[in-house]
Amino acid sequence: MKTVSEHLGAVLDLLQPLPPLDxxxxxxxxxxxxxxxxxxxxxPERDLAGIDGYAVISRDVDGATPQSQVTLRVLDEIVAGSVDDHRVVTGSALKVASGAPLPGGADAVVPLEDTDGGRAAVHVRSGPAPGSFVRRQGEDLRTGEIAIAxxxxxxxxxxxxxxxxxxxxxxxxPRPRVVLVSVGDELTEPGRRASAGQVFDANGHALATAVQDAGGATFRVAAVPDERTRLAETLEDQLVRADVVITTGGLSYGGNDTVKEVLAQLGQVRFDNVAIAPGRQFGVGVIGGQTSGTSTPVICLPGDPAAAQVGYEVFVRPALLAMAGHSERYRPTVPAAVTQAWDSPAGRRQFVPVTVLGSPDTGYRATPVGVPGRLSVSAMSRANGLAVVPEDVTTVEAGAQLHCLVLES
Amino acid sequence: MKTVSEHLGAVLDLLQPLPPLDxxxxxxxxxxxxxxxxxxxxxPERDLAGIDGYAVISRDVDGATPQSQVTLRVLDEIVAGSVDDHRVVTGSALKVASGAPLPGGADAVVPLEDTDGGRAAVHVRSGPAPGSFVRRQGEDLRTGEIAIAxxxxxxxxxxxxxxxxxxxxxxxxPRPRVVLVSVGDELTEPGRRASAGQVFDANGHALATAVQDAGGATFRVAAVPDERTRLAETLEDQLVRADVVITTGGLSYGGNDTVKEVLAQLGQVRFDNVAIAPGRQFGVGVIGGQTSGTSTPVICLPGDPAAAQVGYEVFVRPALLAMAGHSERYRPTVPAAVTQAWDSPAGRRQFVPVTVLGSPDTGYRATPVGVPGRLSVSAMSRANGLAVVPEDVTTVEAGAQLHCLVLES
The missing domain is CATH 3.90.105.10 (Molybdopterin biosynthesis moea protein, domain 2)
Structure with a gap:
């Protein structure tokens, strides 16, 4: 049986970072x-006024106060975007708008509220230091500096x-373009009336959302029945727009191994029992577009929606993030004391939906949502984390510390 | 001067949760x-097989082991989605696919790998307890239970x-529909050649992204010059699709108070000096669509891109989240010791871009990015937090603890 680490390694090897795109x-x-x-x-590309006010020579207004005002002649007004050349000379000022080019000669701006706002002459009530309320050319970034690495x-x-x-x-x-194909005779679209034995396709909708959350672009195909020809045609049609194809379902013997046989025709996909719970068989490989001559990675997940979500979290999400060039690929985890005991299957890494509560100061507590080991989309929906039970643990004791993946709420 | 809390309160009062939409x-x-x-x-809507295998009467296989196998007659096969009625009788089994309906009489499934996989008769090597590998009708959710509140x-x-x-x-x-209007004669589109005095419109692009991050749908209008008629027409055109209009710029005296005068014609918008740094004048109010008879909230932010981003974070983002029905409206904050001293303007709440590093165990340290108090889009870009300096603090000492808003990276 393949370990979780081995299967994740195979998926990460397959989904390499996509080449840059403009x-x-x-x-x-x-x-x-x-x-x-x-x-x-x-x-800024040149010195700018940092505030509405008057551009001045700071020497001219040195020591100005409300009690000892300085009067300057107002030469003109300058607004943001002005291209005219202006110059302040001793004893004069230019009225400036915030963001306007600082006129030549000026080395400070007196804020409007420290003046009487005069048009021909202005009474100044403060003496800002040189450089005050001025945004210097290049103070934010200089030509050639790395703005963003x-x-x-x-x-x-x-x-x-x-x-x-x-x-x-x-x-x-670029965003990985992900084609999602749910496989199963029993699947029907939400919103339709389900006849006896039919089940609504949850995986297509849920994984499309999850892939978008991880920054991928999704193309969801309506559920495909367990028919070799239909599935093969669907996959070949989609290859042209896919960086990755994800299938769910079609892996139980009852599906007549549709997925395995079709993928064997179309490329090289390896299926293994993986030591994870929930989940059993997982596939990873490539399928080739016979027309395009390219090969497209394909990942096969279980059909049960709870198992598919866990499989996506553990194997697919980190690889999609790697494909998109992210260095951070994994969910944050917190150590949490579990509030109840349960049995975990021997030799498998078990992921159990939990509610994680607490804080770094008080520590975290994890309470299973629903019955541990039972497949449940409602438990997944209510959980905010997945407790990870190591392969060698068969009995989780109440109070035991487990690492919990923190899911976004 | 209006306090930060007063202005936020006014914005929150204005942007009420949107009515439900299907x-x-x-x-x-x-x-x-x-x-x-x-x-x-x-x-599930009925009892289902939880694994590929054989549906059995558990009594029949009680005590089966590899050494002491039990042989059962195989009546038929059932796949997922099957609607036929099947029944197991003592001494018999039905081959079932994972997800197939459990046949009448059966109370457990023997996994395929614990059998020889026989078609007419099957040799069983394990004796699962009643209920094993069965997914019971309603075990995930029962009719009428609240699935999601x-x-x-x-x-x-x-x-x-x-x-x-x-x-x-x-x-x-629904997502708030937000129309973004950048105002300023000096603004031009990124990608164009900027002539002397022109500045690229950063706010339209940045706030569109920020609004989408907060779950809003955005309509960005190309920058509008400081012309009353153009601005009025643009706003009236956009009202039909807006739950909120956000303007940036056009508030300095140099813009001839375009925004204020146009909004005064179109509705009731109040402008105040708000005790925040960076930023100065902010507007909040409603403008009416004369054709539609409705009134649309409008928020006016500063034109400087760093000040606009801070104003958006402090006043707009919480209100957009409230509008979309979220109960969590605020960024997480961490207390952090600052690594250097700086001066902060008296009577204003200052927001300083910082790099926050640390962990709950070791504590957090916040280092200003760039020069505190200087408007800088590159500092905002490199920061991962905003340190909040209270109104009454004029000197931040090195080592002082400040609350820091944690921005998404």
Whole structure:
């Protein structure tokens, strides 16, 4: 039997980081930067007024107070975006808007509220030090400096900087394009009336959401019955847009090994019993587009929705993050004392949905949601973590410390 | 001067939770559920085989071992989705696929690997207890039980449960539709060549990303110059699709108070100096669609991209989360010892971009990124937190403990 680590290793080996792609800013959000972004110019590109007020020569207003005001002649007004050349001379000031270019000669700005706001002449009530309320050319970034290094994740604050630098496109590791195929004669779409024996397809919807949470782009195919031709056609149709194909189900003997036989025709996919609970058989390999000549990684997960979710968390999510260039691939874990005892299958690493409560100060406690070992989509839905029972533990004692994966709420 | 708390209170008062809307599953992702979801039927809907194997009467195989095997007659095979009625009688078994309906009379399943897999007769090598490898009707959820309560956020695991229950639509608090308008003569689009005095519009792109991170749907309008007619037309055009309008810039005197005058024509928007740094003037109010007869909340932020980001974090993000029905509205904070001293403006709550490092065990340390008090989009980009300096602190001493908002990386 393959260990959890061995199977994860095989999946990580298969899903290598995607080559960089040049994308527009909007499509870069959530992606990992694949190039160092250098400042193409100084930021700000020249000295700017940092506040609405009057650009002055600080010497002229040295010692000004409400009781001892200084009067300056106002030469002109400058707004943000102005391109005119202005110059302050001794005894004069220029009215400036916040963000306006600082006129030549000026070395400080007196805030509007420290003046009478005069148009021809202004009474100044404070004497700012040289450099006050001035944003110096290049004080934020100098030409050629690294603004954002390759490997950083691009969020709102990085978008602000990229846009401020005038970048409309950047090279990123693109989102993995993931095609999801649920396999099973018994599956029907939510919203339809299920006839006797039919089960609603939960995996397609749930894994599409989970893949998007991990930054992937998903293409969900409506559930495919256990028919070799239909499945083969579906997979071949989808290869053109897939970086990865994930199948769920079709692995029980009752499915007549549809998935295994079809994938054997289309490529090399290895199936193993993996020492995990829940879950049993897992597949990993490549299928080739006969037309395209390329080969596409394929991951096969169990059909039960609770087992598929756990399999996704343990084997697929870290590999998708690696594919997208992330260095952080794993959920955070906390050590937690379990509040009840249960039996765990010998020789398998068991993942049990739990509610983790506590804090770093008080320590964490983990309470199983539902019956440990029982497959339950409602328990998965209510849990906020997965307690990890090592392979060699067959009885989890109440109070035992287990590592718990923290799922997003 | 208005305090930070007063202004936040005004924004929260204005942005009330949106009324529930019925949406398809895909559109419910990330939203807060606005109805209790009841199980419309038992889950599973009947007793099922929990593993590939043979459905048996447990009494028949009691005590079976590899050394003392029991032989049963195999009546038939049942796959998942089967609707035929099957029945096991003493001395017989039915071959079952995982997920297949458990035949009448059977009370356990012997896993395939504990048998010889026979077709007409099967040799059984284990004697599972009654109930073993059986998934009981309703063991996951019973008809009428609350599957997911109103108020829960819908993620991948909740989607799995909703789909498993056959729900294709649910009532949620919809995503707030946010229109973003950057105002300023000096603004130009990233990717264009900026002429002298022009500045790239960072706010539109950055706030669109930030709003999407908070679960909002954004409509970004290309930057609008400081022209009353253009701004008024733009705002009126956008009202039809906005739950909130956010403007940035256009508030300095140099912008000729474009934003204030236009908003005064279109509705009631109050502008105040708010005791925050960075930032100065902020607006909050409503503008009315004269055609629609409705009124739309509007929030006005500073034009500087670093100040706009801080203003968004402090005033807008919590209110957007409230609008979307979230009970958790605030960033997590950690107490951290600052590694250097700086001056903070008297009477203002200062937010300083910092790198927070540490752990609950060792404590956290916060180091300012860039120069505290200096507006910097590159500092915001490199920070992972915002240190909060209270209004009455004018000198932050090295080693002082400050609360730090933890930003997503």
């Amino acid at each position: 994308v527009v800013l909007h499509d870069a959000v959530g992606c990992v930067l694949a190039e160092d972004i250098l400042a193409g110019g100084d930021l 390759a490997g950083e994740r691009i969020g709102a604050r990085q978008i602000a900087l990229l846009a401020a630098l005038g970048r409309a496109r950047v090279a990123v590791h | 949406v398809v599953l895909h559109d419910a992702v990330g939203c807060v559920l606005a109805e209790d979801i009841l199980a419309g039927g038992d889950l 109103a108020g829960e956020r819908i993620g991948a695991r909740q989607i799995a449960l909703l789909a498993a229950l056959g729900r294709a639509r649910v009532a949620v608090h």
